[in-house]
Amino acid sequence: MNSAFDRKDCSVVLVGPAGMGIQTVEQALVKVLKSAGYHIFATKEYMSRVRGGMNSTSLRVGSVPVSAPVERIDLLLVLASGGVTHVSGRISSSTVVLGEKEHFSQEMPSGIRTIDIPFEQIASEIGNKLYSNTVAVGLLGAVFHVEEPILEDFVQKRFAGKEPKVVEENKKAIQAGFAQGLRLVQSGLLDIRLQPDPRVKNQIVMEGIEAVGFGALAGGCNFIGAYPMSPSTGLLTFLAKHGKRFGVVVEQAEDEIAAINMALGAWYAGARGIASTSGGGFALMAEGFSLAGMLESPLVIHLAQRPGPATGLPTRTEQADLDLALYAGHGEFPRAILAPGNLQQAFELTRHAFDLADRCQVPVFVLTDQYLADTYYNTEPFDLSDVQVKHHFVETQEGYLRFALTESGLSPRGIPGFGRGFVAVDSDEHDEFGRITEDLSLRTRMVEKRRAKEKFLIEEAIAPTVWPASKKEHLVVCWGSTLPIVQEALEVLGREDVGLVHFPQVFPLHPSTAAILAQARTRICLEGNAGGQFARLLKAYADVEITHRILKYNGAAFTVEEIVRRLKEILK
């Protein structure tokens, strides 16, 4: 790479062991590059350990919006030996490798351009080798033409409250790094010129899991009992961090069984609870999930997928718990499954989940995955203009019947302590009041009453999004977190005859599903699992035949290039 860098975005990868500062550099870079007006995207892959191993963070810095991972590496910052080997498959002749020479010289394939920077030596001269990371941030800032005051301002804010010596020395470190970077730019060794975009300044930068958290707060969530489990833990942390200010009760449960029963107790008494976990935790929740069906309780479940079975790959990604969400829970009762594709959807759909659950008295899933949870980029601020939580419980009168048989199947939901009626719910089959019954004809009517609520879920189902709107011969079908990756892949592919259909709601399907998919000759379903679970769902519930599948189940997210390659194989 040199001054002739002509892409609209630059792919920067940081690689090193856990605990070595990848995250520090990443977070600093994101802040300063965004301040400079660049679009920014970051995703990480990491091992299930606290120290050591080898992790990497992939950043994209753009003059245009970037929201998908690529394989290509334009600039690789190596923080330790072993780093080059860890990402060797992504290095090409256009990659520039940056770091301490002894960290990469042994592993470097020939023909790759390397730049040796004595980060530790520079940092030690300033006062402490721990400042290496700050030096790196200064250097990369200069290479991206970030103005020096932005970098200094960052240091000032980042180390605010620390002793003056630390602030001063970090300032020196960032200046030293900046000088190194300028040297590279001036000598033509490394110079990345991207056009800043004035829109970026007013945009937000957020992780997927935080967007879910925001959606929860906007949806009126005020109770979470949860057991920590990657990759769902970020939601518990988010709500714990902000809970007090927003009046959210946050309790770390002893297990997932307790967590979901707590959430049901909270809904019963008029609060809005969320159960948040990953596949293994949700397996434990299945009994409580079925209870939600029987109690006709609203419930929101955030299920952040990771590869299974069992413990699987705890810190990696997969979309293989769709069947789990679809079929979990003994007995028959309706449910909805929402699967956000990007940050805006993570916010909107989580918020929507609370309203939908409350209105229809059903459990609603927000199905995410490690990739979505741990990925962040800049986006327009969420639209809070119409955030208004409307509760759907009623003030009860004497003689109130929680499970009154009505024409629609929905019985007005009362809560204890609000009105003159008694709110009685039971996990046994029950009569209209909520008392145990073994009246078998009543049983039949109660089953029908519970199932009847599915028609509301279908009426309110979110339609799949089709790009472009015109008729296409080939359609790529995807759901959940793969949306931006497929979008960019189709742009790269650049074929007029290929379109995209994305499902932000995977169950129940919107009634337009079959007609939308029928227009194409080829229907390619892309999903992050081995069984083609969504393709099966489309067959079972919309009678749509998928003609081709693109599946991935190694624990890594799809990349743009990979999707392009696999589409080319199919669309020869």
Next chain:
Amino acid sequence: MLDEKVFYPGKLDIAWCPGCGNYGILRVLQKALAELDIDPHNLVMVSGIGQAAKLPHYFNCHYFNGLHGRALPAAFAISAVNPNLTVIAESGDGDMYGEGGNHFLHTIRRNPNITNIVHNNMVYGLTKGQASPTSQRGFKTPVQPAGVINEPFNPLAVAIALDASFVARTFIGEAERTKEILKQAIRHPGYALVDILQPCVTFNKVNTYQWFKENTYWLEGHNPLDRRAAFSRAIEESEGGKLPLGIFYINPNKVPYNQAAGIYETDARPLFQRSVDLEKLKGLLQSYKE
């Protein structure tokens, strides 16, 4: 004082065997609540599964009759989101100490303002006579034909070990004293365990009314503020002694969950009366621009 009849739901087909200890518990609890002037409209009974767990059905009040073993997490949440409710979690020994054993431990640690009543008849009733966690050694059942070999679960010792804020045991053959203990437990701010010994007239032919009379005695001269003494009284039975009855332990210094968590520090309203603060949400969103 309310008339206890406010808790009578009218004529119902009750699923308990004639002579069951559950009838006594139902009556005593209704009396205790009436004497405490608790409005049935502010009372939530939370139960699990089993014959004991059916008690709320025979009560005029709100109830959440949930899953086997899972009453405590639901009861905890109900009491956390609406502090104006009187929350009683009640079920049998199998439900609370077996299936729900983990929740029993951790609910004690949370110290929510709930009363935990356990009908302890040392046997499984609804599943027809298997051993329960509190069945005594040598107790023969269709599943333990040679007699129970496992150590009986000692709920009082466990609760005291966890510094539960109120721990008592009583015997339903002693209605008046049971009622007084229940009243104290319900009034107690924080978690209160009342283990109520009761016979199962159908499946436990060993631990009968007569047996309980002969094998229990009331604590006298015991200081319930003395945790070590309480623990030592709680393990007498494991050492072959009789089962003591009474209030074993009270820790008046424990802070109830809602207070410790500060849920109602600045806003006394239950959660269902609150709404999301849009201005704060906008402020939080703004912070993500940097």
